[in-house]
């Protein structure tokens with residue numbers, strides 16, 4: 001049976017489903033015939049995500065929710081089960097960040113990034129486990145980052161939160177293994193991806209922010225997420241040769257990498273263009289203001305790779321071996 005067929009008719013929840021990687025994943029699961037619950041805050045993005053999932057062949061339910069609020073996430077999960085049935089897969093993709101040197105980030109902004117990016121994932125996992133553990137089945141897929149393994153300058157709040165996600169997921173995974181549970185949690189470590197985050201995250205950089213090249217399209221990560229939902233026993237998925245290189249270099253020579261990033265890390269995160277004043281999505285969704293749907297892709301289509309041979313090979317080897325299937 002193909003991975004597509006195995007996701008068919010599953011109930012899948014995606015946080016951060018209105019844009020970027022979450023939006024691409026929603027389309028992917030929709031195309032596999034899943035019922036997809038879409039959680040985010042912005043109405044325009046959510047409405048467009050519903051249309052995407054339905055056009056792809058799935059069922060969709062959008063619920064506006066701020067993932068920093070546990071009671072709201074839990075209430076959303078209750079509604080999803082009433083409307084769509086028992087949750088099979090929960091994907092945590094929602095996040096926010098501030099692009100700035102540490103000393104230029106206000107303590108309240110720092111706290112907000114942590115509450116959305118780290119605690120949002122904790123809340124999603126808690127809501128999922130509360131429903132999956134009594135049934136003894138289900139898969140939780142965390143969208144992680146190479147920057148959760150190796151921090152870079154100008155993103156201290158985000159890197160701290162993504163490292164925390166890794167520590168949290170590892171502990172929960174071990175607890176589930178200890179209990180011989182059939183509920184599994186895994187993490188997809190993503191490379192730099194062409195998503196709207198670079199247009200709407202709060203930035204205090206002098207020039208326009210960009211993902212550190214090489215840049216991949218969000219569909220590359222969406223494929224890995226859908227696969228991880230089918231094979232969630234595997235501890236981690238690394239997506240993109242750049243993620244593999246980053247993680248291995250960090251394990252071999254972290255202090256050398258510090259010096260390399262001190263030299264290159266400020267430049268590589270900015271384009272040549274001077275930054276314009278812009279609104280951000282830190283506290284409220286940006287699409288509320290103008291009703292614009294930001295979609296899955298950011299501004300870097302001309303520079304983004306639509307495929308990752310490394311990620312394809314990983315999926316191929318894992319599915320041929322059959323190891324780790326849910």
Ligand SMILES: NC(=O)c1ccc[n+]([C@@H]2O[C@H](COP(=O)([O-])OP(=O)(O)OC[C@H]3O[C@@H](n4cnc5c(N)ncnc54)[C@H](OP(=O)(O)O)[C@@H]3O)[C@@H](O)[C@H]2O)c1
Nearest residue numbers: 016018019020021041042066067094145190193195196197
């Ligand atoms: N893009 C990259 O280069 C990259 C690299 C590695 C890992 N990742 C990971 O991929 C995931 C998605 O990133 P992305 O680049 O796709 O981000 P994005 O384009 O900025 O999209 C973020 C999504 O999260 C939602 N969101 C933001 N704050 C929220 C809140 N408080 N409550 C609920 N939803 C909220 C946004 O919708 P609303 O604003 O409408 O709520 C949107 O749907 C993140 O976990 C990130 O760490 C991204």
